[in-house]
Amino acid sequence: MTTKIKYNFFTNKISYIQVGGRTKGYIVTSSIELISFLMRYHFHIKYVGATSNLLFAFNYYDGYIVRYINVNIEISNKNLLVGSSVSLKHLSSFCLDNGIDGFNRIKGIPGLVGGSIVNNSSCFNESISDNLISIKCIDKKGEIISLKKESINFSYHKSSLKDICILEAIFEIKYKNIEDSLIEQNYYEKLRKKLQPPSKNTLGSTFRRIENIKLPFIMEKLKIKTLGNDDVHVSPIHSNFLVIKRKISYEKVLSLIEEIREILYYNISYEIELEIEVVN
Numbered sequence: 001m002t003t004k005i006k007y008n009f010f011t012n013k014i015s016y017i018q019v020g021g022r023t024k025g026y027i028v029t030s031s032i033e034l035i036s037f038l039m040r041y042h043f044h045i046k047y048v049g050a051t052s053n054l055l056f057a058f059n060y061y062d063g064y065i066v067r068y069i070n071v072n073i074e075i076s077n078k079n080l081l082v083g084s085s086v087s088l089k090h091l092s093s094f095c096l097d098n099g100i101d102g103f104n105r106i107k108g109i110p111g112l113v114g115g116s117i118v119n120n121s122s123c124f125n126e127s128i129s130d131n132l133i134s135i136k137c138i139d140k141k142g143e144i145i146s147l148k149k150e151s152i153n154f155s156y157h158k159s160s161l162k163d164i165c166i167l168e169a170i171f172e173i174k175y176k177n178i179e180d181s182l183i184e185q186n187y188y189e190k191l192r193k194k195l196q197p198p199s200k201n202t203l204g205s206t207f208r209r210i211e212n213i214k215l216p217f218i219m220e221k222l223k224i225k226t227l228g229n230d231d232v233h234v235s236p237i238h239s240n241f242l243v244i245k246r247k248i249s250y251e252k253v254l255s256l257i258e259e260i261r262e263i264l265y266y267n268i269s270y271e272i273e274l275e276i277e278v279v280n
């Protein structure tokens with residue numbers, strides 16, 4: 001596959017939660033030349049991976065949603081080279097088979113490598129950037145560049161990366177006994193299932209963690225878990241997760257988010273930041 005373009009495309013067809021309006025075009029491509037062209041000529045673009053952190057909040061998006069495809073994964077010169085559209089699940093399984101450590105706990109995050117690096121995805125004290133050496137990407141001039149980890153600012157579920165398309169990531173290899181890795185993966189998979197609602201009807205954590213404030217405790221106390229309705233409500237398992245009925249309008253999701261925000265602002269006087277990314 002090199003390139004497929006669909007014009008007048010409804011983003012609910014690719015949205016993780018099947019919510020979203022029409023866009024000028026949806027491009028799926030493995031062509032570096034095309035990405036380079038789109039960047040050089042400043043097309044209005046939103047790159048996506050699995051869209052597991054994105055709320056498409058528009059009736060019409062006057063630009064292109066682009067998914068770059070590179071599912072290559074290989075060991076080379078003692079490093080691990082991973083295409084940006086490899087899923088974390090597949091990456092973890094590959095690493096397990098090859099006795100490589102560092103990706104056992106993040107296995108359950110339903111993202112791809114590119115989006116996970118942009119979001120610096122992490123869980124249970126393991127983050128995608130822990131063993132990262134560098135990324136290969138296309139910059140806004142349309143040129144292929146390599147960015148070393150040290151030149152990127154990574155913080156909790158955030159990075160300084162913008163205006164680039166990630167093509168590939170290079171990780172340092174650290175080895176671990178396969179049986180130990182298997183035990184670790186199984187343990188954290190079970191823990192995730194216990195702590196989070198089923199994965200297909202949510203976008204993960206709605207709001208960002210706040211330093212020195214115990215957000216889950218406050219949300220619990222404010223009975224945030226009781227908010228919402230059949231279309232979209234707060235998860236009874238995790239007060240920072242929304243359970244979203246597929247194919248509903250984005251306005252319903254935004255409206256519940258606003259309601260929670262207002263309650264929190266009224267009670268803790270803090271403008272809480274979204275972790276879900278709203279695309280509009």
Ligand SMILES: Cc1cc2nc3c(=O)[nH]c(=O)nc-3n(C[C@H](O)[C@H](O)[C@H](O)COP(=O)(O)OP(=O)(O)OC[C@H]3O[C@@H](n4cnc5c(N)ncnc54)[C@H](O)[C@@H]3O)c2cc1C
Nearest residue numbers: 049050051052053111112114115116118121122123166204
């Ligand atoms: C059930 C569930 C559980 C979750 N649990 C966790 C968790 O434990 N920890 C956690 O950190 N997150 C979690 N998330 C959130 C989400 O899964 C992660 O942020 C994930 O890593 C995002 O990857 P993605 O491929 O879906 O990226 P997307 O949501 O598609 O995109 C995320 C960002 O990356 C950009 N992007 C995507 N691909 C590229 C590319 N190739 N080049 C440049 N930019 C790109 C997008 O423009 C966007 O800004 C969870 C989500 C769900 C639904």
